[in-house]
Amino acid sequence: MSGGSLAFRQYELLKEDRASQLAQMRERMTELGDDRGLRQLDAMMTEFGALGPQSPDDPVGEMLTALTRETKDILADLGASRTAMDDLWVMAIDLDAFSARMRRFTDGSGLVTVSDATFGLCGLYAEVLALTGQRGIEPQVLSGLLRFYNTQQRVFGLRGKLGIRLEPVALGNAHLLLYLASQFVLAHELAHYLLGHPSSVSAFAPEEYLPVCSESHQLEAEADLHALRVVRRAFEGGEAAFGAVGAVIGMLAVHVTEQALFVRRGASHPPARQRAAALIQEMTPEERAFAKEAFDLTLAATEAACETGAGSVPFTAGMFGSAPIHTPLSPSHLQTAEVFDALQCLSRESYLTTLDQASREFGEPWLADGARLAAEGDSAGALRTWGVPKGKIGALCDPKEPLTFNALHSKLQDAFTQCGIPKSHVPVYAIAAAMLVGEFLKGDGLGDQRNSH
Incomplete structure (x- = not known):
């Protein structure tokens, strides 16, 4: 690979300080009194260090390097030019508002970036599917785990994921599914580059603006098919159908990011159901059975976890039943998540009432005035009345800007x-204010455009 390309320069600029992140993780676990988690983390890092990694503080980066090498080898076996991949770089970054993206530079080099959160979500799905094999079907467990994750992201902007204790065989299956799901996401982006697709086309980057058109959907289908061929080839020596399940997990991980975290998305991508159906048609009967079962088990729970507003079912710790969920978080933190998610599952009238009552309680009539403007669809007026700086309102209301x-x-x-x-x-x-005004910000441009196609 060339070290002087534009992609490589960007790669160097975006490199994460993993040692600092690791120190912060240990500090946070110490604050939470998570002694068990600290022991597990130290044991994992000791085991990782014994392998002689080039980056001893970055197991994610090491995994991605190995995964990239294998994926490029498979793509070459499938007919891709190795020369074309010589200046194609891959890295993981600590940003949560996207899943993965490909950028093509003017010198022909390319950079694929994958969000750390993508691996986290793929891991969550992998653990739940492994738990299903261990205990049987419990879709509410997945809904609960996803709703907790979504609430942490939506309200706090934090990546909060609860863990599952798995038996050794199930844990092995979870690790395998995580690997294949991550490979599917990576292979999808590499395929975009190899197929000559523009940088703006990526169903794993919902924060980028992409007009609705059948052509963009076709490009996504092409990249999906190439990615399926990769995960199929990666595991052809064993249960090849595991690769099909990995593809399903990769699709659902981006579906969660797109549907739950964004008020207004900057791109219109094929729905997860449509994408999966297209891929399932390309599978062997064995793969098709595995993939369809995994998709049927997870899609309804995923969609329920992404819903907000009246009629949605909020997160409660009771969703987990007797499932072996573990967390260092205190009961009060889980209760806070329950309260904040419940607040996102109310009607427009409830938000109006909440802000009207607050207005009277604190003697601040502007709270109720802004709420009424929001309910009437005057998003900018509501934000201005609520005190949001004028310079921020334009971006919040711009239909071409993701939010x-x-x-x-x-x-x-x-x-x-x-x-x-x-x-x-x-x-x-x-x-309450965000839910009220967000309903109209969602439909100020891209939402209406999407629904018309």
């Missing part, structure tokens, strides 16, 4: 704090 719920919620929290709302009440009122 995460966390970005909207954070701006409202800052505004309410500046306006003197008691700190203990700010998150609740900010959620």
Whole structure:
């Protein structure tokens, strides 16, 4: 590979400080009193260090390097030019508002970036499917795990994932499915590069603007098919159908990011159901049976976990039943997640009532005034009345700019704090305001455009 290409320069600029991240992780676990987790982390890092890695603080990067090498070898076996991949770089970065993307530079080099969160979500699905093999079908467990994750992201902007204790055989299956799902996502992006697709086309980067058109959907289908061929080849010596399940997991991981974390997405991608159906048609009967079963088990739970507003079922720890879920978090933290998710499952009238009551309680009529403007569809007027700075409102309301719920919620929290709302009440009122105004921000442009196709 060339070390002077534009892609390589960007690769060097974006490199994460994994040693610092590891130190922060240990500090956070110490604060939580997670002695068991610390022991597991130290044991894992000791075992990892004994392998003689080039980057002793970066097991994710080492895994991705090996995965990239294997994936490129498979693509070459399938007919891709090795020369074309010589200046194609791959890296993982600590950003949560996308899954993976490919960027093509003017000198012909390419850079694929994969979010750390993508591996986390793929791991969550892999663990739940492995748990299903261990205990039987419990779809509410997946819904609970995903709703907790989504609430952490939407409200706090944090990557919070609860763990599952698995028996050795199930744990091995989970690791295998994680690997294949990660390979599917990576192979999809590499395929975009090799097929000459533009940088803006990627069903794993929902924060990028991509107009709705059948051509973009066709490009995604082409990349999906190439990625399926890779995971199929990667495991052809064993149960080849595991590769098909890995493809399903990769699709659902991006589906969660796109559907749950964004108020307004910058791209319109084929729905997970449509993408999976197209791939299933390309599978062997054995693969098809495995993939369809995994998809049927997980899709309904995934869609339920992504729903907000009236009629949605919020997260409760009771969803886990007797499933072996483990977490260092205190019961009060889980209860907070329950409260905040429940606040996202109310009707428009409930949010109006909440802000009207707050307006009277604190003697702040602007809270209710903004709520009424939001309910009437005047998003900019509502945000202005609530104290969001003028310079921020344009981006929040721009139909061509993607918008995460966390970005909207954070701006409202800052505004309410500046306006003197008691700190203990700010998150609740900010959620109510974000849910109320977000309904119209979603449909101010791209949402309506999507629904017309």
